[in-house]
Amino acid sequence: MTSPEDSLPTSAPAPTRRRAPRTRSSQLEFGSVISRTFSTWFRNFVPFTLLATVVYAPYIAYSFWVFEHADEVNPDLHGVIESVISGALGFFLSAAMIFAVFQQLRGERTDLATALTKGFQAVPRAFGAWIATLLSFLPLILVLGLTATVANEAVLALVSIPVAIVGTMLLCAVFLAVCVAVIERRGPFESLRRSFELTRGIRLRIFCIMIVVGILATLLLVLLVMPIAIVADDGMAEFWFGLAFTVLLAPIQAIPPVVIYHDARQSKEGIDSAELAAVFD
Incomplete structure (x- = not known):
């Protein structure tokens, strides 16, 4: 016979609390982004240049x-005039580079x-995101402007630090705004x-x-540009150095935001390269 105690239901073991799996959202791979930025640039040096x-042909003609x-x-x-021309062409290049880099990330060749x-x-989308980004910095610009107007240099220097x-924190937070505007429309x-959402946890x-x-x-x-400065005369050396530096640096500056956006979407949302690049199809 079973005792009354045996017929009583036994208490279930206390559930073990499992720690939620750590997402990769805060684990942007620093070395991977750097290596892919430069490997993408090196592999596509000629087409990107x-x-x-x-894109910068009007800027080059104006500079001449x-x-x-x-x-x-x-x-x-x-x-x-130089700022307006370079800024406008910079939007065009950034938008074109977003497409070109995504083609590389999904293993396809860049079609110029x-x-x-x-x-x-x-x-238009890239320009709109850039304007919104500038407006986000407007309060900081106003603080510096007002301080410069009513205070001396020592106070201005002190206020400039915070x-x-x-x-810098804001710049890192809005770093992907143009990519978002172009890719997600x-x-x-x-x-x-x-x-702000995509960069949370990876801004440092x-x-x-x-x-x-x-x-x-x-x-x-x-x-790369130094040989130009060496063989040219003094006036031409400075001109060619600045022009070549501008044209060669522009593609490199456009690559990291695309790589970081790609990795952030993959790690936070599990979207692969083909899905991300499908917006351009």
């Missing part, structure tokens, strides 16, 4: 004209004509919000990647 040269008519050019007006076409189509820190401010690494890529790219380009 041709792409940048074609200014060099030949230096005595007739108003320096202030020249600075404004297609990249130019896709880039031209995406310019403003620079906050500005979102509005300007929605692209900013989405960039984004900052480090920007620093390392900037240093390495500058060193490489100095070595």
Whole structure:
């Protein structure tokens, strides 16, 4: 016979609390982003340089004209015109490079004509995201402007430190806004919000990647462009050095945001390269 105690239900063992699996969202691989940035650039040095040269052709032509008519050019007006031209062409190149880099990430060759076409189509979205990004920095700019107006240099220097820190944090947060606007076809401010979401947990690494890529790219380009400066005369050396540096540096600057966006979408949302690049099909 069974005792009354045996017929009582036994208590279930206390459930073991399992730790939620750690997502990879905060584990952006620093070395992988750096290596793929430069490997993508090296493998596509000729097409990317041709792409940048074609896009920057108006800037190059204007620079030649200014060099030949230096005595007739108003320096202030020249600075404004140069900034407008390079800025507008920069949007075009960034949009085209987003397509070109995604083609590489999914193992396909870069088609220069297609990249130019896709880039031209995406310019309005890229421009909108850039304007929204500038507006996000407006409070910091106003703080510095007001401080410079009412305070002395010592106070301005003191205020500049926290403003620079906050500005750097904000830059890392909105680092992917243009990629979001072009690839996900979102509005300007929605692209900013989405960039904040995708960069959460990886902003320090984004900052480090920007620093390392900037240093390495500058060193490489100095070595590449230096022969031009050596064989040219003094005036032409400075001109060619600046022009070549601008055209060669532009593609490198456009690659890291695309690689980081690609990795962030993969790690946070499990989307592969083909799905991400399908938006361009």
